[in-house]
Amino acid sequence: MTPVQAIIAKELRGYFVSPVVYVVGAIFLLIFGFLSYLYVVYAGYQAIQLMQMQGGQAQLNLNDLVFRNLFASMRFVLLIILPILTMRLFAEERKLRTFEFLMTSPIGINEIVAGKFVSVFLVFLSLLGLTGLVPTVLMLFSDFDWNPIWTGYLGMTLLGALFISVGLLASAITENQIVAAFLSFGILLLVWLISGLGALLGDTMLGQIISYVSFMDHYDRLVRGLIDTKDLVYFFSSLAFMLFLTHRVVESTRWK
Amino acid sequence: MSLKVLPLGIIGTVLAVAGLIAYSLSPDLLWAVTIAEGLALLCLILFFILHFDAVKAFSSRRSTHMGANSLLMILLVTAILVIVNFLASRHSIRWDLSENQNFTLAPQTYRVLRSLPQEVKITVFTREKDPGYTGYKERLESYRQASNKLTVEFVDPERQPKIAQNYGIFRTDTAIFESNGQTIRITSPSEVELTGALLRISKPAKKRIVFLEGHSERSLEDKERNGLSLAKEALSKQGYDIGTLSLLKDAAVPDDTAVLVLAGPRNQVTPEEQSRIQTYVDKGGHLLVMVDPDTKADLAPLLAHYGLGLGQGVLVDLQDRLAQGDLTSLLVRTFTEHEITQDLTAAVLFPLARHLTFDEQTGKDWDYVPLARTSPNSWAETNMQGRVVSLNEKEDVKGPLPLAAALSPKKAPEEGTPRPAIVVVGNSTFATNAFFNFPGNTDFFLHTTGWLAEERDLISIVPKEPALRPFTPNPTQERALLYIQVLFLPIMTMLTGVMVWRKRRRL
Numbered sequence A: 001m002t003p004v005q006a007i008i009a010k011e012l013r014g015y016f017v018s019p020v021v022y023v024v025g026a027i028f029l030l031i032f033g034f035l036s037y038l039y040v041v042y043a044g045y046q047a048i049q050l051m052q053m054q055g056g057q058a059q060l061n062l063n064d065l066v067f068r069n070l071f072a073s074m075r076f077v078l079l080i081i082l083p084i085l086t087m088r089l090f091a092e093e094r095k096l097r098t099f100e101f102l103m104t105s106p107i108g109i110n111e112i113v114a115g116k117f118v119s120v121f122l123v124f125l126s127l128l129g130l131t132g133l134v135p136t137v138l139m140l141f142s143d144f145d146w147n148p149i150w151t152g153y154l155g156m157t158l159l160g161a162l163f164i165s166v167g168l169l170a171s172a173i174t175e176n177q178i179v180a181a182f183l184s185f186g187i188l189l190l191v192w193l194i195s196g197l198g199a200l201l202g203d204t205m206l207g208q209i210i211s212y213v214s215f216m217d218h219y220d221r222l223v224r225g226l227i228d229t230k231d232l233v234y235f236f237s238s239l240a241f242m243l244f245l246t247h248r249v250v251e252s253t254r255w256k
Numbered sequence B: 001m002s003l004k005v006l007p008l009g010i011i012g013t014v015l016a017v018a019g020l021i022a023y024s025l026s027p028d029l030l031w032a033v034t035i036a037e038g039l040a041l042l043c044l045i046l047f048f049i050l051h052f053d054a055v056k057a058f059s060s061r062r063s064t065h066m067g068a069n070s071l072l073m074i075l076l077v078t079a080i081l082v083i084v085n086f087l088a089s090r091h092s093i094r095w096d097l098s099e100n101q102n103f104t105l106a107p108q109t110y111r112v113l114r115s116l117p118q119e120v121k122i123t124v125f126t127r128e129k130d131p132g133y134t135g136y137k138e139r140l141e142s143y144r145q146a147s148n149k150l151t152v153e154f155v156d157p158e159r160q161p162k163i164a165q166n167y168g169i170f171r172t173d174t175a176i177f178e179s180n181g182q183t184i185r186i187t188s189p190s191e192v193e194l195t196g197a198l199l200r201i202s203k204p205a206k207k208r209i210v211f212l213e214g215h216s217e218r219s220l221e222d223k224e225r226n227g228l229s230l231a232k233e234a235l236s237k238q239g240y241d242i243g244t245l246s247l248l249k250d251a252a253v254p255d256d257t258a259v260l261v262l263a264g265p266r267n268q269v270t271p272e273e274q275s276r277i278q279t280y281v282d283k284g285g286h287l288l289v290m291v292d293p294d295t296k297a298d299l300a301p302l303l304a305h306y307g308l309g310l311g312q313g314v315l316v317d318l319q320d321r322l323a324q325g326d327l328t329s330l331l332v333r334t335f336t337e338h339e340i341t342q343d344l345t346a347a348v349l350f351p352l353a354r355h356l357t358f359d360e361q362t363g364k365d366w367d368y369v370p371l372a373r374t375s376p377n378s379w380a381e382t383n384m385q386g387r388v389v390s391l392n393e394k395e396d397v398k399g400p401l402p403l404a405a406a407l408s409p410k411k412a413p414e415e416g417t418p419r420p421a422i423v424v425v426g427n428s429t430f431a432t433n434a435f436f437n438f439p440g441n442t443d444f445f446l447h448t449t450g451w452l453a454e455e456r457d458l459i460s461i462v463p464k465e466p467a468l469r470p471f472t473p474n475p476t477q478e479r480a481l482l483y484i485q486v487l488f489l490p491i492m493t494m495l496t497g498v499m500v501w502r503k504r505r506r507l
Helices: A003-017 A019-052 A062-086 A088-095 A099-104 A109-131 A133-141 A147-173 A177-201 A205-213 A215-223 A229-252 B008-025 B030-050 B052-059 B062-090 B107-114 B133-146 B161-166 B191-201 B229-237 B271-282 B300-304 B439-453 B475-506
Strands: A226-228 B094-096 B120-125 B150-155 B174-179 B182-186 B208-212 B241-245 B257-263 B286-290 B308-310 B314-317 B329-332 B348-351 B356-358 B366-373 B378-381 B402-409 B421-425
Touching (some): A019 A062, A062 A133, A088 A147, A147 A177, A147 A215, A215 A229, A229 B062, B030 B052, B107 B191, B133 B150, B133 B191, B174 B191, B182 B229, B229 B241, B229 B439, B257 B271, B271 B286, B356 B402
Parallel strands (some): B257 B286
Antiparallel strands (some): A226 B094, B308 B356, B329 B348, B402 B421
C-alpha cells in the first residue's frame, strides 16, 4: 500500500465509522430528492398552464424545468454540506495532537494533502453516485435528454472538488473544526457573491475578470450542457491552487 | 523619554493606511494625505533605524526566510495559473451537449460575425426571471466568443431605471444594438433576430421603406389615433429610412425602395398605379399591402396577378377576440410557422379585418403562407346591418379564415437579382397609433417589414425549435417519485449509520 493509499484508507475508515457522514449524506440525499420532486411537480403544473395558452414559446421539458434548476440549487447545498465533511481533516489532527506524528512520519506533505483530499472526494462521489437514482427513476416515467445531465454531474463533481479543496485549506489553517467549517463556508460564499459584482460591472475588463474568478458562470455553462475547455481549466487550476496553498500552510508548521 | 518606547511601527502603519483611506474618500485633500503619508514614511524609517537589530534578527530567522520563500512561490504559481487561464479563455474549445444545441450558431451567423466592419455595443434589458433572459445570455455569449467586436451589457430595468429610461425601454427582454450612431432594437433572443440586427447595423446605407400616398391612406405624420406616427417612429428606431411616394406623380417606384407599403388606401388606386407597383414587384421588389374592409381602393387586379384575393365582409370571431370588445375586434392567436410569426409571443389585435383568398392556379409560381388565422368559431359576415351574433350559412363564409399572408416565388431568383416578396394583411388599423403599442401588434408589424426588407440569405437560418417534452406526473407516479426519490435513499443512509453506530458501541 502506498502512503497515499494508506492515508485514504485511514481517512475513509474514520468517515464511515463516525455518524457524521451518514447524517450529512442522508440530508444531502434528502435535499436532492426533495428538490427534484418539487421541480417535477412544479414542471407538471407549468406544462398544464402553458399548454392551455397557445403560442407559449417556453421550453417545456424536464431538462430545462427540472434538472437545470436542480443542479443550480445544489450549488448552495454543496456550499453548506462540504465544509462539514472537510472541517475535521486537519483540524481534528491538530486538536488530538496527532498532527505532529503525521508530520514526523516518513510520509511527505504532498501525499498527506493528496490522501486527505481524495478521501473526502471519494465520499462525495459516492453520495453523488447515489443521487443517480433520481434521473434513473424519472427515466422510467418520462422522456428527457441525458447529455445535459452528464454535463450537470460533471459540473457538480468539479464544483464539489473545488469546494473540498477550499475546505481542506480552511481545515489546515485552524485547529477548531467549527472555525474551519465557517471559514470555508465564508470563502465560498464570498466567491459566489462576487459574481454578482462582476455582473453589475458588465462587460468591462474588471467585470470580466471578477466574473471569471467566481465559479458561478463556469458551473452554469456545464449545467446548461456546454463543456468549454476554459471552464475545465478554471476548475482544475483553482483546485490545484487550493491544494498548493494547503501544502504551503501545512509545511509552514515545520518552520518553527 | 526615549523614542524607542514609542510604537513607531504601529503609528507609521496606521498613518499610511489612514492616508490612503482619506485619499479614497476625498481626493481633494491631497495636501493632508501627503503630510500623513510623509509622516508615516518618517515613522517607519525611524522604526527601522531604532530597531535595526531586532529587524535584522527577524529577517535572518529561518521562519522569515521560509515565509518569504513560500510567498514567492505562491506568487509564482498564481502568475502561472493566471497566464494558463488567460490563454484558456482566449482559445477555448466547446462541446455543445445542451438539449437544443443552444450554444451552436448557424453558419450564416458566423459569416455575419466574421465580416462585422465595426464595433457593435449590445445592451440587453432583461431580468433574471424574464423568459428571454437565458436565451440572450446563452446566445450572446456564443456571439461574443465568435467575434471580439461585440460588447454586451445586461441591464436590469428595475434596478437601473435611468438607463432604461434613456433608451426609452417600455418592455423587458429588449436588446439595443448600437454602432456608428445607428440603433436597432429587437425583442426576442432568437438567432434570426440577433443576426438580422447585426446585419442591418453593419450596413452603412439605411434601407428605405416607402409609403404610397394619394388615396387617403393613413398618414405617417398623423399623431392622432388613426395616424401611423408611432409605426414610423418604430421603423426609424429599427434603422430604416422612411419616405412617401405618389405614383400619380412618379412614373415608377424608385430602385432604392426596400419595401413599398400600401397602408390602408381608401380611394381608388388607378390601374396605371397598380401596373407600376406590379412592375416594381416583378423586378424583385417587396410589397406590404394592408387593406381594410369596405374600401374603394379596388386592389383586386394587382393582387389577382399573384393569385391573391380579398374576401368580402368583415371577420367575426366568437372565440379569439378582445374580451370587452366587439365580435369584430379580433385577438388573433393562431399563426402559421413562418419567419415573420415564429417569435410572436403575444396575440395580435386586428380591429375590423377582412379575410384573404388564394387561387392555386393563378398563383402556382408562388409560395403562399397564410400567416394568421381566425379560430374555427369565426366567419366573414357579409351583412353588417344590426348586431351580428350568428353565422348565416348561405351568405357568410365560415372560418377559420386567413387574414394575413406572405407570398414569395417558388423558384430561386437568378444570381444577383433580388427576390420579390409580398405580404397582404386584411386590416390596417392594427398599425395605427391607437393599437400599435399592443405588444403583439408592434412585433407583427416590425417582423413583417423586417422580413420584407431583409436580405434573403439571412432568413435561411433555421430557427431552433424549443424542446417540447412536457411531463405531467399522474398521482401514482407522483407518489412513487416521493417514495423512491425523497424517502428511500435518505432512510437507507440513516439506517446504515445507525447500524454502524450500534456495532461500534458493542465493540
